[in-house]
Amino acid sequence: MSILSCPVCHTPLQKQPKSYQCENNHHFDIAKQGYINLLQSNKKRSLDPGDNKNMITARRQFLAQGYYEPISNVLNEILGCKNPELSLKILEVGSGDGYYINRLKEKNHECYGVDISKHAAKIAATKYKNITFVVASAVELPFINHSVDVLISLFSPFYEDSANKVLAKHGLIIQAVPLTHHLFELRQILYKEVNINPAPKNLLTQKEYFNLEETKVLNHSIHLSDQACIQELFRMTPHYWKTSPERQHELSLLQELDLTLEIEFRIYSHANMKS
Numbered sequence: 001m002s003i004l005s006c007p008v009c010h011t012p013l014q015k016q017p018k019s020y021q022c023e024n025n026h027h028f029d030i031a032k033q034g035y036i037n038l039l040q041s042n043k044k045r046s047l048d049p050g051d052n053k054n055m056i057t058a059r060r061q062f063l064a065q066g067y068y069e070p071i072s073n074v075l076n077e078i079l080g081c082k083n084p085e086l087s088l089k090i091l092e093v094g095s096g097d098g099y100y101i102n103r104l105k106e107k108n109h110e111c112y113g114v115d116i117s118k119h120a121a122k123i124a125a126t127k128y129k130n131i132t133f134v135v136a137s138a139v140e141l142p143f144i145n146h147s148v149d150v151l152i153s154l155f156s157p158f159y160e161d162s163a164n165k166v167l168a169k170h171g172l173i174i175q176a177v178p179l180t181h182h183l184f185e186l187r188q189i190l191y192k193e194v195n196i197n198p199a200p201k202n203l204l205t206q207k208e209y210f211n212l213e214e215t216k217v218l219n220h221s222i223h224l225s226d227q228a229c230i231q232e233l234f235r236m237t238p239h240y241w242k243t244s245p246e247r248q249h250e251l252s253l254l255q256e257l258d259l260t261l262e263i264e265f266r267i268y269s270h271a272n273m274k275s
């Protein structure tokens, strides 16, 4: 049974051969690529929200080369340690091209990816057929209350109210955030001055829904050995929009780049849930 809920009346959605339907007869077609769009047009803040096609394509090309596999490995290890045997209902919010959730799916979990970008859902669903990809906003996750065992957020926007609603009582959140030295060498090329102040903590404990259980830092170096993958990395980040033409030109002259990855994984449990 699906754990998706109707974005109109919030009752459970049942999967039909070509659509999802709720008891009040609201229908949502499954696109030919296999994703479903549960983002209602009155909830969109722009015509084409989230990462655009150029960013998503660059992300797919860059991640496919394995440079970020160490990040995916840490995520898989955390989950493996916390729940070694179980088959879990896992939701990645802001799932992009589906790279990380697909590597978790290898463990037989029931996996869902939500992204506000239809380009992301399209490219993810085309490649990863046994994961359910949904166009929806992290602000209003279309899932049955307390149905998600593990909610993952990797470099993506997070909304505590919505996560609190869908996370199971025993649920876990795994969040990955970049630290000060993450992609430092790239930022040195792109900006006159690079901010080396400690990244703001922004813990998900403000509303007291979640307890921070553990943190884990990944420090790793990668070597990009051609201009094409340097450009793919650049195009998949928000730096692409902020960089002057002069600095973009400087970057276009590089044939290799050594880069630091510095990422904090934060593991939260659900607090104050009465059983």
Ligand SMILES: C[S@@+](CC[C@H](N)C(=O)[O-])C[C@H]1O[C@@H](n2cnc3c(N)ncnc32)[C@H](O)[C@@H]1O
Binding pocket: 049, 050, 051, 059, 093, 094, 095, 096, 097, 099, 114, 115, 116, 117, 120, 136, 137, 138, 139, 153, 154, 155, 156, 157
């Ligand atoms: C930096 S990318 C990270 C993608 C993926 N987690 C990864 O690390 O490869 C952030 C993703 O969040 C999505 N996004 C942005 N705002 C969102 C929102 N309000 N709800 C859901 N997804 C959102 C973007 O479209 C984009 O795919």
